[in-house]
Amino acid sequence: MSELETTTYPWALFNLEQSVYGVSSQYIQSIFIIENLIRMPGMSDYMKGAVNLRGRIVPIIDTRKFYGLPTVEEEIAKLKMLMKTRKEDHINWLNELENSVLEKREFKLTTDPHACAFGKWYDHFETNDLTLNHLLKKFDAPHKQIHAVGVEVRNLVDKGEYDKASETINKAKNRELKKMINLFNSLCREYSDTKREVVIVLEDSTGSKEIGLTVDEVFAIEPIEEDRETTLDSVTHQSHESLFLGKRSKDGSPVFILDEQYFLNL
Structure with missing residues (x-):
């Protein structure tokens, strides 16, 4: 992922439980309320299922479960x-x-x-x-x-x-x-x-890979800044290789930033 300060793409901010997360709009293919979920056998326990998105089967990750939060x-x-x-x-x-x-x-x-x-x-x-x-x-x-x-x-x-x-x-x-x-x-x-979950579908630059992430609510699209001084653990989120820390430009409050490529490569 490129440094936050070098990109002009805004970030979609969303809630998981009481915390704020963000994902770059550069990778967002679509956002929709989850419906007609396809249950597929043999998927990882954090997979919620899949959806048919314009003829393509897109796997959906239960993002809460992925991060050890209550579903x-x-x-x-x-x-x-x-x-x-x-x-x-x-x-x-x-x-x-x-x-x-x-x-x-x-x-x-x-x-x-x-x-x-x-x-x-x-x-x-x-x-x-x-x-x-x-x-x-x-x-x-x-x-x-x-x-x-x-x-x-x-x-x-x-x-x-x-x-x-x-x-x-x-x-x-x-x-x-x-x-x-x-x-x-x-x-x-x-x-x-x-209580209907929202899905953010991420797509890589070639359009060949897609993955959906369930979120509670997308509530803002705005620029954020990278936080190089604060650690994930200090803001009560267990460190994870798919996350780093940012902060909202307007008030400096913490945002857990998802590494899109991590999820696209699962």
Whole structure:
């Protein structure tokens, strides 16, 4: 690969998980959402399959798997399991609140929306995925509202108004809890439906070799600079012979640059 400072080609920047990667537009033949994937036996475990691109069979690398990252399928399955568990947490939370009123005993679970397992995760979770961010923002108000029910119920119990406390809980089951359950269910469904990988097809200068790389999203086309001072390991990416480090011209943030020839020669 030629030095970055000697080329005038811009770079396609894309996400894999939370990191930014780049590939020179000089080698990009096409970019498209992956569809009609052909499963082929005997391929390396990091190969996702192949696509028919204008009559040519192009092998597709699962770039996440190639670099030891969770695959998109694994990421979706993990999120679904997390949402299922957190949904059950809130069902059990309201049931325990109800039982504490009926049995006239102390409610020991948290009424702080930032202190429950979902709240702790929600407050600290970060993602570059715009769809997931949009879906998660819908939880903010309903999640605070359902925990506010706990505060209201405990205040009623402290006054000895157990019937009103039970009535408040029953209303919450049909309002706040129902809304939370719908949000957990819809997030899993909508995220799975919209999480479609993009393929960048690289082509060598002779047009005789092509290889596709799956990416989460191509978000920019811009010039970058080579970073000769920082090491890959210092920015939390394990060194790999197919990578070197660059930085975005606009803010100096790190970019993991792919060696196109490495992939074209696989």
